Amino acid sequence: MSDSISIRSLGSRVGETVRLLGWIRNHRSSGKIAFLIVRDGTGEVQVVVARHEVDEATWQTVTDRVAYECSVVVEGVVRADERSPSGVELTASRVEVLGDSSNDYPIQLKDAGVDFLLSKRHLWLRTSRQTAIMRIRDEVIKAIHDYFYDHDFVLVDTPILTGSIGESAGTLFETEYFDLGTAYLAQTGQLYVEAAAAALGKVYCFGPTFRAEKSKTRRHLTEFWMVEPEVAWLDSEGNMRLQEEFVTAIVGRVLERRLPELEVLERDTEPLRAVVPPFDRLSYAEAVEFLVSKGSEVTWGDDLGAEDEAILTEGRSKPLFVFDYPKSAKAFYMKENPEDPTTVKCNDLLAPEGYGEIIGGSQREDDLDKLTARIHEEGLPEEAYDWYLDLRRYGTFVHSGFGLGLERTVSWICGLPHLREAIAFPRMMSRLDP
Amino acid sequence: MSDSISIRSLGSRVGETVRLLGWIRNHRSSGKIAFLIVRDGTGEVQVVVARHEVDEATWQTVTDRVAYECSVVVEGVVRADERSPSGVELTASRVEVLGDSSNDYPIQLKDAGVDFLLSKRHLWLRTSRQTAIMRIRDEVIKAIHDYFYDHDFVLVDTPILTGSIGESAGTLFETEYFDLGTAYLAQTGQLYVEAAAAALGKVYCFGPTFRAEKSKTRRHLTEFWMVEPEVAWLDSEGNMRLQEEFVTAIVGRVLERRLPELEVLERDTEPLRAVVPPFDRLSYAEAVEFLVSKGSEVTWGDDLGAEDEAILTEGRSKPLFVFDYPKSAKAFYMKENPEDPTTVKCNDLLAPEGYGEIIGGSQREDDLDKLTARIHEEGLPEEAYDWYLDLRRYGTFVHSGFGLGLERTVSWICGLPHLREAIAFPRMMSRLDP
Numbered sequence: 001m002s003d004s005i006s007i008r009s010l011g012s013r014v015g016e017t018v019r020l021l022g023w024i025r026n027h028r029s030s031g032k033i034a035f036l037i038v039r040d041g042t043g044e045v046q047v048v049v050a051r052h053e054v055d056e057a058t059w060q061t062v063t064d065r066v067a068y069e070c071s072v073v074v075e076g077v078v079r080a081d082e083r084s085p086s087g088v089e090l091t092a093s094r095v096e097v098l099g100d101s102s103n104d105y106p107i108q109l110k111d112a113g114v115d116f117l118l119s120k121r122h123l124w125l126r127t128s129r130q131t132a133i134m135r136i137r138d139e140v141i142k143a144i145h146d147y148f149y150d151h152d153f154v155l156v157d158t159p160i161l162t163g164s165i166g167e168s169a170g171t172l173f174e175t176e177y178f179d180l181g182t183a184y185l186a187q188t189g190q191l192y193v194e195a196a197a198a199a200l201g202k203v204y205c206f207g208p209t210f211r212a213e214k215s216k217t218r219r220h221l222t223e224f225w226m227v228e229p230e231v232a233w234l235d236s237e238g239n240m241r242l243q244e245e246f247v248t249a250i251v252g253r254v255l256e257r258r259l260p261e262l263e264v265l266e267r268d269t270e271p272l273r274a275v276v277p278p279f280d281r282l283s284y285a286e287a288v289e290f291l292v293s294k295g296s297e298v299t300w301g302d303d304l305g306a307e308d309e310a311i312l313t314e315g316r317s318k319p320l321f322v323f324d325y326p327k328s329a330k331a332f333y334m335k336e337n338p339e340d341p342t343t344v345k346c347n348d349l350l351a352p353e354g355y356g357e358i359i360g361g362s363q364r365e366d367d368l369d370k371l372t373a374r375i376h377e378e379g380l381p382e383e384a385y386d387w388y389l390d391l392r393r394y395g396t397f398v399h400s401g402f403g404l405g406l407e408r409t410v411s412w413i414c415g416l417p418h419l420r421e422a423i424a425f426p427r428m429m430s431r432l433d434p
Numbered sequence: 435m436s437d438s439i440s441i442r443s444l445g446s447r448v449g450e451t452v453r454l455l456g457w458i459r460n461h462r463s464s465g466k467i468a469f470l471i472v473r474d475g476t477g478e479v480q481v482v483v484a485r486h487e488v489d490e491a492t493w494q495t496v497t498d499r500v501a502y503e504c505s506v507v508v509e510g511v512v513r514a515d516e517r518s519p520s521g522v523e524l525t526a527s528r529v530e531v532l533g534d535s536s537n538d539y540p541i542q543l544k545d546a547g548v549d550f551l552l553s554k555r556h557l558w559l560r561t562s563r564q565t566a567i568m569r570i571r572d573e574v575i576k577a578i579h580d581y582f583y584d585h586d587f588v589l590v591d592t593p594i595l596t597g598s599i600g601e602s603a604g605t606l607f608e609t610e611y612f613d614l615g616t617a618y619l620a621q622t623g624q625l626y627v628e629a630a631a632a633a634l635g636k637v638y639c640f641g642p643t644f645r646a647e648k649s650k651t652r653r654h655l656t657e658f659w660m661v662e663p664e665v666a667w668l669d670s671e672g673n674m675r676l677q678e679e680f681v682t683a684i685v686g687r688v689l690e691r692r693l694p695e696l697e698v699l700e701r702d703t704e705p706l707r708a709v710v711p712p713f714d715r716l717s718y719a720e721a722v723e724f725l726v727s728k729g730s731e732v733t734w735g736d737d738l739g740a741e742d743e744a745i746l747t748e749g750r751s752k753p754l755f756v757f758d759y760p761k762s763a764k765a766f767y768m769k770e771n772p773e774d775p776t777t778v779k780c781n782d783l784l785a786p787e788g789y790g791e792i793i794g795g796s797q798r799e800d801d802l803d804k805l806t807a808r809i810h811e812e813g814l815p816e817e818a819y820d821w822y823l824d825l826r827r828y829g830t831f832v833h834s835g836f837g838l839g840l841e842r843t844v845s846w847i848c849g850l851p852h853l854r855e856a857i858a859f860p861r862m863m864s865r866l867d868p
Contacts, residue, residue: 041635071829099830122629159859163866195556201475387868395505396533425593432597434821
């Protein structure tokens with residue numbers, strides 16, 4: 001089928017006779033003329049079928065046999081058409097159905113509930129809104145790999161199945177692992193990239209992570225992708241600068257290469273264009289003071305919730321760093337702040353427009369005694385962390401890193417209210433299929 | 435610490451005074467002079483410390499305090515040195531230990547058994563052989579993403595947790611999924627990329643996959659990464675051409691950019707340079723005939739084992755396609771061969787030099803009735819595959835794809851006898867830590 005061409009490439013073939021393979025997105029016909037919208041994954045195009053210009057088989061096909069999402073081969077001449085988004089349409093000489101569909105195609109143009117659409121996710125993906133999101137997600141991922149490659153980071157894949165545990169016990173998926181007992185599905189690759197940073201300097205992991213959290217908010221998925229860079233000899237201040245540059249590079253890349261898809265999503269791109277360094281910064285203490293002045297009941301020591309984040313970012317056009325949280329609110333591995341041992345050298349990065357936290361980052365505790373004490377305080381099993389403590393026993397080093405949630409970032413850039421559309425096959429408390 | 439520079443960049447700084455941060459790979463001293471090998475993840479360099487040129491604190495440090503893998507800051511002047519692999523050495527003016535190590539550092543230069551090394555994998559990764567492998571793995575991954583991006587594929591991440599099952603029931607890891615019963619860890623993303631191909635045309639997934647197989651060979655890992663492209667309107671013949679081009683691009687990229695690392699591994703690059711299209715091809719029937727002529731006891735209908743693969747590739751410098759296997763030996767979703775319904779339109783790709791299968795690919799069965807019959811024949815639960823059958827109910831389409839095993843490919847390119855060194859933290863039947 002190598003003599004067919006993609007719909008995206010039609011613009012350069014005006015006047016030529018071409019052959020397309022694709023699916024019928026929509027169709028209508030009168031007695032003398034029929035219009036088909038054909039999509040092929042690279043774009044869509046209107047196909048005009050005039051009864052007097054085609055043979056009887058083609059006319060029968062377009063009036064009686066085509067149905068939503070049937071697959072077709074179309075031959076015809078490319079015409080310039082200023083009214084169409086793609087700038088072209090096709091005047092058909094032949095249309096043939098390759099794979100039938102039916103009039104009860106599950107996803108019709110009329111509105112369907114989200115739960116129904118999720119149950120038909122394998123078909124819902126074919127709609128123009130969903131393909132636009134998938135292409136932007138792909139661009140974000142490629143921008144991430146390119147950024148790190150160009151800055152001499154090494155991708156180090158960290159294990160999913162692990163005997164150690166990362167952050168929050170109690171929200172771990174478990175599985176039986178041969179004769180070795182229980183394995184857990186990783187919630188983070190961080191402990192492993194810390195080991196890799198001592199070997200390779202600048203590293204990152206990028207893979208799926210899992211939270212068995214009984215949470216039903218629009219900001220949570222059970223299975224989501226996270227990218228986690230880790231850098232030797234980088235402190236908390238440098239870590240925030242890296243985050244600024246990295247997020248700016250991702251947003252800039254989507255604006256540069258995925259404007260048509262942002263347009264399909266009707267995304268206002270003005271706020272995205274404001275994403276340039278330096279980002280705004282508030283210490284946790286300043287943030288709490290501000291929140292209290294706005295009537296929040298947060299008190300020093302609490303972690304900040306989604307509502308607090310919304311108040312903090314209201315009216316801002318850039319992402320906002322909140323840094324140096326209380327030790328009690330954050331994970332055991334964060335470095336104690338030498339200037340205020342009740343806090344740790346860490347930051348969250350909050351997206352503007354109410355999208356909330358997209359990054360959590362920190363300098364890591366590099367002092368063996370302090371880290372060991374924190375593991376005991378948290379009641380974590382020291383044996384499981386013995387290898388991790390080795391990184392402080394043998395040539396400990398200043399290092400920092402962060403985790404950026406892919407679906408949260410894609411949702412923000414695409415302007416999606418819920419994470420579930422930012423991944424092809426979302427997993428949530430109530431959804432494991434398809 | 436932004437005023438320090440990387441060891442890799444020393445070559446352009448001859449004559450300058452610089453500051454390095456890194457770890458001590460090796461050290462020795464006499465009464466008047468000491469030599470340190472310092473590594474920082476980007477490379478390694480010899481540091482010369484002359485007693486009469488440094489202060490007493492530095493001399494004490496290099497004679498009494500430095501130990502394998504302690505972390506250090508070194509200041510000194512870059513000198514050209516033709517005898518060194520990097521072309522330079524450093525004449526130190528100051529050496530300070532930042533993080534101590536000890537004389538009982540677990541991995542000494544003397545040989546240690548592989549099982550011990552695996553138990554210290556977080557430290558083993560720091561050795562020059564392991565960092566070379568990790569950099570080549572990184573290059574292979576980047577080459578894969580670049581290839582697909584440049585060829586208009588869209589990356590679609592497929593779920594790990596799934597209610598449906600892929601290939602071999604009985605080798606699946608299971609976990610309890612909220613109130614929805616049992617979830618399985620995916621062995622392949624193929625069924626999902628087939629759905630995505632109907633939405634986006636050319637797609638791929640690239641993620642970890644899991645086999646709870648009680649297998650202890652050097653060719654198996656419990657958790658491994660697989661890249662799986664899927665292409666609408668591509669047949670089996672086109673699929674093999676895609677594989678040829680793709681594998682050639684990956685090997686070529688490593689030869690172009692990772693020669694120093696291949697040298698560290700003492701990899702003979704001649705066989706790799708022979709990897710150019712077209713690859714050799716044998717039908718399964720021809721392969722069996724050849725194997726029997728060589729004394730193998732294989733009979734038509736059997737799948738081919740590692741020994742058979744070794745016989746088939748012996749003496750060849752290029753990868754070898756074996757295509758159109760018996761239906762009985764392969765998975766239910768492969769397309770029945772119209773010219774011989776006892777076989778399916780599929781192929782394996784065998785790497786030369788005894789590395790065996792790195793790809794399994796096929797055209798997919800696009801006929802609803804044939805696919806449904808195969809699901810029944812295999813005793814698979816039809817409900818679980820109902821969404822997959824929708825792809826044949828609504829606009830079925832010719833499509834093909836394949837899965838390339840990342841660790842097998844990295845092992846072949848690096849010349850590693852065992853997959854366990856091709857991933858940072860390998861998971862095997864007997865290993866879940868670190």
